[in-house]
Amino acid sequence: MIQSETLELLEWSRLCQHLSTFAATKLGATAARNLQIPLSQEHSEELLAQTKEAYQLENSLTGGLSFEGIQDIGDALERVQRQGILTGEELLAIATTLAGTRQLRRTIDNQPDVPVLSALVADIRTYPEIEQEIHRCIDERGQVSDRASTKLADIRHSLRQIRSQITQKLQNILQRQANAVQELLITKRGDRFVIPVKAPQKDAVPGIVHDTSTSGATLYIEPNSVVPLGNQLRQLIVKEQAEETAIRRALSEQIAAVTSDLEHLLSVATIIDLACARARYSYWLKANPPRFIERGTGEIITLRQLHHPLLVWQFAHEQGAAVIPVDLVIKPQIRVVTITGPNTGGKTVTLKTLGLAALMAKVGLFVPAREPVEIPWFDQVLADIGDEQSLQQSLSTFSGHIRRISRIINALSNNDQNLSPSDPRPSLVLLDEVGAGTDPVEGSALAIALLQYLADHAQLSIATTHFGELKALKYQDERFENASVEFDEETLSPTYRLLWGIPGRSNALTIARRLGLNAEVVEQAKTKLGGATEDVNQVIAGLEAQRRLQETKATEAEKLLQQVQRLYTEVSQKASQLQEREAQLRQQQEQSIQQALVQAKGEIAQVIRRLQQGTTTAQDAQQATDALSQIAQKHLPPPPKPKPGFKPQVGDRVRIPRLGQTAEVLSAPDEDGDLSVRFGLMKMSVKLADIESLDGQKAEVVTTKKQVKEAQRSSTKQDSPVTPSSSLTIRTSQNTIDLRGNRVADAEMILERAIAPAQGPVWIIHGHGTGKLRQGVHAFLQQHPRISHFEPAAPEDGGTGVTVAYVE
Template identity: 75%
Template sequence: MIQSETLELLEWPRLCQHLSTFAATKLGSIVARNLPIPETQAESEQLLAQTKEVYELESRLHPGLSFEGIQDIGDSLERAVLQSILPGEELLAIATTLAGARNLRRVIDNQENIPVLNDLVSELRTYPELEQEIHRCIDERGQVTDRASQKMAEIRGELRKVRSQITQKLQNIIQAKSGAVQEQLITQRGDRFVIPVKAPQKDAIPGIVHDTSTSGATLYIEPNSVVPLGNQLRQIIRKEQTEAEAIRRILTEKVAEVTPDLERLLAIVTTLDLAVAKSRYSFWIGANPPRFVNPQANEIITLRNLRHPLLVWQQQHEQGNAVVPVDLLISPQIRVVTITGPNTGGKTVTLKTLGLAAVMAKVGLFIPAREPVEMPWFRQILADIGDEQSLQQSLSTFSGHIRRISRILEALEPEKNDFSPLAINYQSLVLLDEVGAGTDPAEGSALAIALLKYLANHTQLTMAST
C-alpha cells in the first residue's frame, strides 16, 4: 500500500500519462498509463536494454519504427475462441495487424547490433496465409467479396440481375407516368425500391406505399408490377447474408486455431511499442541511460544536472519556467542525506526528482541528467512527502506524517523466517519531507534523529529535508 501511495506522492501517474502520448498503438498507450514496476533488477536491466536498442535503432531509421495497421484485436480473439462469428471489420483488423507485425519484424531483422530486439521479435508468428485469405474474402470496407466462394459469386450475379430488372421497370414507369411523379428518381425504403409520387395522383401508379414525406405531399410507392421482383430480391439478399456468415465463420475458426500465437504477437508488439514510447519520451526530455551501480563495490551515486521530468515537460510542452537542475553525488558509505534550507528553496522538488529517477530507471526509462547516470537499483521506493492532514479522520499534520512513517517502517520489516541480506531491505530508498515537523521543535528533532538513525541501518539510502 505504501509503495502505491509513494507513486501517487511522486506524481508517477502524471509521468505515465505523458509517456502514453508517445505510444503508437491503443494497447501501448493503455499499458504506458498503468506501467508495471519490475520486482527484480534483471527485469529492469532487460527493459533498459530494450529502450537503449530502440533509441539506437531509431537514430538510424527515418522516420523510425512504424506500427501502421496494428490494432487492438484482443477482444476479437477472445470471441473467436468462444465460437462467435467475427464481423468483417474485425477480421480485417486481424489481417492488418498481422501485416504490421511482419513489417516490424522485417525492419528489426535487417538491423545489426540489436540482439535484445532480435530475440524479442524472433517469437513472432505472423501467418501470412491467414492474412491473405482474409484479404481474399473481405474487402477494405469489411464486406465479404464476390471471390470469397463460387456460391457467393453466383448469388451476387443474381442480385445484380434482379436489381437491374427492378431499375429498368421503374424507369419505364417514371417515363410513362411523369406527370404523377414528384421527382424523376428511384430511391429505397428499407430493402424495397420505390418512386416518389404526388399524393393526389397516387392512383395513377397503383402499388404499396412504404413511406410518406413530412409534408404529406409525396408518397413513396413500390409499383405492383415491381413487387414480385422486390420479393425475389429480398430472398436473394437473405441467401447472400447466409453465405457471408458462413464465410466469416470459416475465417473466424481459422483465427481461433492460432489465437495463442496471435495473443503472443499482440504482447510482443505492445512490448515493442512501449520500448519505442520510452525511447521517444527519453529523447524528448533530453534524458540519458542509467547504469545500476553496486554500493557494495564502493560505486558512487552520480546524478549531475538532474532535472525533474514533469518540470521538463512543463517547460517544453506548456512553455513553463526553465528547470533548475541539481547535482547528487553520494558515496556508498553514506546512508542518510539531509537537505536543509529556506522554504521554496527546492528541497521537496529534489526529493521528488530523486524518487522519480529511481522509478524511471526501474521501468526502463532514461534519466534527465548528464552522463554518466549511475544509481543503485532500489527494490522499494518509499516516501513521506506532503501533508496528510485530514479533518474527516481527525488527523493533524504531525499525526498524518506519523501514520505514513509507520507504514514505511512496516514495509521495511523483513518477512518472517527470512534472514537474507535483502530481507533487511538494504535495497530500499526512503524519502522524507520535513521530517519531525508539525510538533514541538525539540520533540520533533529528537524523533527525526531517532528515525534517521534507524533508517541508516535498514535502508540503502534515506534522503530527508528539514
C-alpha cells in the first residue's frame, strides 16, 4: 500500500502520461500509462539497455524506428481463441500488424551494435502466408473480395445480373407511368427496389407498398413485375453473406491456430515501442543514462544539475516557471540527510526530484541530470510528503504523518531479519517535515529517534525539517549529513539552491524586521532565544559567507580557465591555418618551379633541334641560354655556399687516401702545392690534392706561379685576339665548382646556375667515389649547348677527380 501511496505522492502517473505521448502505437501508449516498476536490478539493467539501443537507433535512422501498420489486435486474438469470427477490418488489422512487425524486425536486423533489440525480434514469427491470404480475401476497405472464392464470385455475378434486370424493368415503368410517379427515381427500402408513386395514382402502378413519405403524398412501391426478381435477389444476398462468413471463419481459424505466436509478436512490438518512447522522452528531457552503483564499495551518489521532470514539462507546455536544478552528491557512508531552510525554499521539490530520479532509473528511463549519473538501485522508494488530514477520520496533520511513517517502517521491516545495520535494505525513504504537527520538543525527539532508526534500516533517507536539534546529528554520527536551501536576505526570497554541509539558520526575525515589525519586539524576541542560538546563527552566517567567497573565486577561476581554453583553441586554429597556408604556398611554389623548368627544357630542346638541323646560329643558342639563366635565377634556390677548403698546417694529422695511411704534416705547402709528411719512419712529399683532413675535407688547391705565367703568355699573343669566349684560364674560386656530396639531380641544378654566367674553362670537382656523380656530370655536359668540350683536369689540379668544361 505504501508503494502505491508513494507513487501518488510523487505524481508518478503524470510522468507516465507524459511518457505515453512519445509512443508510436496504441499498445505502447497504454503500456506507458501503466508502467510497471521492476522488482530486480537485472530487469532494470535490461530496460536501460533497451533504451540505450533505441536511443541509438532514433539518432542514426531518419525518422527513427517505424511502427507503421502495427495495431492493437489483442481483442481480436482473444475472440478467435473463443472460436469467434473476425470482421474484415479486424483481419486487415492483423495483416498490417504482421507486415509492420516484419519490417520492424528487418530494420533492427540491419543495424549494428543493437544486441538486446536483435535478441527480442529474433524469435518472432510474422506468418507472411497468413498475411497474403488475408490480403487475397479481404480488400483495403475490409470487405471480402470476389477473388476469395469461385462460389462467391459466381454469386456476386448473379447478383449484378438480377440488379441490372430489376433496374431495367423499373426504368421502363418510370417511362410508361411518368405522370403517376413523384419523380423519376429508383431507390431502396431494405433490400427491395422501389419507385416513388403519387398516393392518388397508386393503382397506376400495382405492387407492394414498402414505405410512405412523412406527408403521405408519396408511396414507395415495388411493382408486381419485379417482385419475383426481388425475391431472387434476396436469396442471393443471403448466399453471399453465408459465403463471406465462411471465408472469414476459415481465416479466423488460421489465426486461432497461431494465436500464441501472434500474442508474443504483439508483446515484442509493444516492448520495442515502449523502449523507443523512453528514448524519445529521455532525449526531450536532455537526460543521460544512469549507472547503478554499489555504495558498499565506496561509490558516491552523483546527481549534478538534476531537474524535476514534471516541472520541465510544465515549463515547456504550460508556461510554468523555469526549473532550477539541484546537486546531490552523497558520500557512501551517509545514510541520512537532513535539509533545513525556509518554507517554499524548494525542500519538498528536492525530495520529489530525487524520488522520481530513482524510479526513472528503475524503469529504464534516462535521468535529467548532467553526466555522470550514478545512483543506487533502490528496491523500495517510500515517501511521506504533504499532509494526510481527514475530517471524516478525525485525523490531524501529526496523526496522518505517523500513520504513513508506520507503514514505511513496516515495509522496511518485512523480510529484513537477516540484515544488519551495516547492511541495510537498499531502500530510499523521503520524509517531509519530519516530526511536525505536534509539540516542538516532543516532535524533535521523535524525529531524532526516527532518523536514527532509518540510519540502521534504510540505505538512504532524506528528511526536511525546521528543528534545530536535528542539525547536531551530523556531529554525533558520521552517517548523518546536513544540507540547506539558500535564502537571499536582500530580497527575502529563497534561491532554490541546495547547499551541502551547512545547516539552514532561522530567518524568522530577519524577515520580520524587513517586513516592518516593531524593532522593540524583534529585539525582545532575540533575548528570548538565548546567546547560544545567536552564536550558532553567527557561525552559520560566517560559513555561508565563506562559501559564497569560495564560490566567487571558483567562478572566476572557471571563467579564467574558459578564457585560456578559448585562447588556446584560437591559437591552435591559427597555427593550423598558417601551416596549411605554408603548405599551400610551398606547393604552389614547387608547381611554379616545375612549370618554369618544363618551359625552359622545352626551349632548350627546340634550340637543340634547330642546332641539329643546322639552321641555328650561335647567337640563337646564346639567347636561349640567357633565357634559361634568367629562369633559373628567378625560380631556383640559391646555390649552396662552397665549403671552406682544408688548409694543412705543420703538425696537423692528415689522411692519404691512395696509400691508406695517416700522416703528420712536416712542412707547409710550397708554391707548387707540394708538402712534406711523415708516417711511421718514412718521410715523403705529396700533393695537396692527394691529402684530406681526418674528417674528410679536401685540401684547398692553390694556384701555382707557373699556371699564372702560362696564362699571361697566352693572353699577350698578338696572333690570338681576345674574344668573349677566351677568358682567363687561371683556376680560381670563381670558376671552380665543388659538387662533392651532392646527388646528380642537385648537381645538375648547381652546374646550370654556374655555367649561365661563365665564359671559358670551369673546373668541376666531383671526386672519385662510386663514379655515379662523375658519370652524371659528364652526361649533363655532353648535352649542354654551351659546352664545347670537357676533359679531365691536370694531375696537379685533381686528375680524374676534377673535370674541366669549356664554356662558349
